[in-house]
Amino acid sequence: MQQTYQTLNALTNFYGAMTAAESARRGYIFLGSSQDLQRYYNAKADMRSQLQILQKQIHPDESQEKRLVSLNLLVNQRLSLLEQSIELYQKDKTALLIQNNITVSSVQIREKILKVIADIKAEEQTYLQDSLEQSKQSIYFRVFIEIFTTFLILIIILGLCMILENQWIKRERIRDLESSLAQEKKIGDLKIQLFSMISHEFRTPLSIILLSAQLLKESLENLVDRQQLKNIFRIQSSAKIMNHILTDILILTRAEAGQLDFKLQVINLENFCLNLVEDLQLFATTANMLRFQKIGSIFKANIDERLLYSILSNLLLNAIKYSNNETEIYLILKSEADMITFQVIDQGIGIPLAEQHKIYEPFYRCQNVENIAGTGLGLAVVKKCIELHQGEIIVESKVGTGTTFTIMIPQENT
Structure with a gap:
């Protein structure tokens, strides 16, 4: 059973490394960033490492071994295409048509790889189900x-x-x-x-x-x-x-108590927001309830990543909690040279005007929440985290229409 878990984990890690390699390759082609190129090589090495783990951990079955051979062949073909793309970019940055053809071929091979991975995973899960049935x-x-x-x-x-x-x-x-x-x-x-x-x-x-x-x-x-x-x-x-x-x-x-850790670091806000929305989809009533939009072109900022996660996750969870099943919730990222702005917009029950000045107090809950469960801590945490960033939060809300929270975090030019 442990061996099967390791195989499934290796498949997941391999897929993640393959996605990271393609993402880094595209980033390098589009931006020419040496960091993306290094990230590509790291992801490529990780893919090789996960394939070696699969070779050792996969169930000793003839059909699985054939699939693994096929997977290795397809991976080599795809990595070869990615290497061609990088070499072509280094020689001729304007060869967009050839790059596009390479990308199309790479996507086709990727689909074949995904099918092989799905077959391997399905077979391993069958073995796992047989083992789990007993316990x-x-x-x-x-x-x-x-x-x-x-x-x-x-x-x-x-x-x-x-x-x-x-x-x-x-x-x-x-x-x-x-x-x-x-x-x-x-x-x-x-x-x-x-x-x-x-x-x-x-x-x-x-x-x-x-x-x-x-x-x-x-x-x-x-x-x-x-x-x-x-x-x-x-x-x-x-x-x-x-x-x-x-x-x-x-x-x-x-x-x-004045003992909250505050560590600024440069992060990619676009990737951060995408990952956050993906994490919180489990709490949404429908798969497409959360929407992310970006405005601007500079998405790197000097922010405490852990506290930013607390800020946005609390606001989005509140939006999910107090909205009905048929409305969408938006997370909007606006980027400027000296200011990063986030907006969380919902079409939920809204906040009464007379109570809006109290919502940042710990344990305070508005009168119109009725039987919706909650602790009243979320917005208090949001306020504390924003204050550490020397930022500002603004609420605009109307009962029965929805709520918009705007968070503004200043940035120094670095």
Whole structure:
């Protein structure tokens, strides 16, 4: 079973490396960037490495070995075309027609490679299903135990938090101003330690839940229809939401204590936004609910990537949560030399004008959310992260029409 997982993982990594190689090759052809050329060579080496792993890990079956031989042949042909493209670009940057012909041939070979990969993966998954069938009941029981344990730990920790909070309140009442300030700092440190521990302790069972749910999905997806897999998708979605809540709590706690890490680095915002939208599609009610648009030509910026993920993911998750199934949600990236602007636009329930000045307070939720679940932490986290970037957030909303959040982050010319 472990060998089959390694084979499937190698196939996934190989596909990723193949995609990265093609992307880097195109980037080099279009932009002439030496970084893209180096990225191409790295991806090419990774493809070779994954093929070697496949050679060792693939199931010893005659049909699989034939497919692997065919895969190696097709890969060599495609890499040869990519090398021709790069060499041609280095000799004649204006040979666009030949480059286009090479790209067409490369795409045709890519389709053949994808078919071979799909055949290999299907065969390996068949072997995996045979193995998983014998331990299905054990996996069901394990998922139940992990979920039960997770909620039990949550109840215990919440109880401890209430006890600690009561003790801290009593101590603050009997201390003078100087000792009160010192105690507040101590409480802040304890909260960070506590929520760090909560985050660490919860992420292990959450990871097991996600892995177990993924195994169940892979073992059942060819046996039952998608509608019957709905509960597994719910497990995955709920576990990811719980992990997101833990991250929000930890960020907010550290920000309030002035101990939130802030590390600026140059990132590609377009790629970042595309990956973010792909990550959040699981929470959307339809596959095409999230839309990404870009305006401008400079998409590299000096930003804390981790905090930017918290900003945009919280806004997009709120947009998904408070919108109906038939509307689209837009993430818009606007690039200027001295300012990066993001917009998250939805057509959801909207925010009452009288409450818009309160939405950045921790745990605050508007009156019109009704029975929609939530913690009230998301926008507080967004506000803290934007303040660290010395940026600004603006909300425009009308009840029943929708909401637009605009985030502006200044950039220094580097």
